Amino acid sequence: MKSSITSARGEIVIRRAVARDAKRLTRLVRGSRAYEGQYAAMVADYRVGPDYIETHRVFVAVDADDSAGRVLGFYALILVPAELDLLFVEDGRQGRGIGRLLVEHMRSEARAAGLDRVRVVSHPPAEGFYRSVGALLTGTASANPPAVAWDRPELEFLIP
Template sequence: MERSITSGSGSISVRRATARDAKRLTRLVRGSRAYEGQYAAMVAGYRVGPDYIESHRVFVATDGGDGHVLGFYALVLAPPELDLMFVADQSQNRGVGRLLVAHMQTEARAAGLDRVRVVSHPPAEGFYRSVGAVRVGTASATPPAVAWDRPELEFLIPADGSGP
């Protein structure tokens, strides 16, 4: 399913990722300013491979004009989890994250899920809560890559499409 919005800076579309997107998605993850400093170890050497894209529901938000990748998410069905979600630094505060979350909820509903877990990057907790996720716990650190506890949140997915 493709979904799009129009913002002050143009249209944004969401489409299924393909193996050809792997390098661009990897660059987006590794280049994220949200993972500088103490969080850098988590994405150092991280790779979004073609095999990952083919085995999970990975969707990309693109600029409707030039097809430039603005962000992406990965929905894992079993167990239900929003495994990855990144918005390019220069695309933040344009509605891209909200569009990706709404798209994820639609995909989750279509797959018959009633909830989706998110283990959040600590600075992203406020965003997830602002789009309807509820904090349900804390995921403990798993050194050496993740040396800090992370908020665990959950999106409830109503069967009728109502809700945030």
């Protein structure tokens, strides 16, 4: 499935991530302003490795006109158990529809895989985004120190 949106700077397309994207994805996670301050420890040593990309359904959003292939955002869908494990959009590109495009693509991938729902344990500041794209609040995932020292909203996407 090819998903795309047209922005003021060109077309944004979604493609399957490949092993050589690993460092870019790791930089995007570690550099996210959403994980500053109290949340910084959670991503300080986080790594999206080539093995993770090969094991899961990881897709990236790129600008079709960018010859360098700069990653603007990405998501990772785990099939068993069904979970949206990661979804990040570059800080300077948020609010332009890339996150919505990634969620739309994830839903299509989940549907093609025969899933009827996809769980999301959200970073607290991202809960509003997930709700705005149709995720339903189902509960709270308890803190798991030292990696995660705060409770997180648990949501799910229903996949019709």
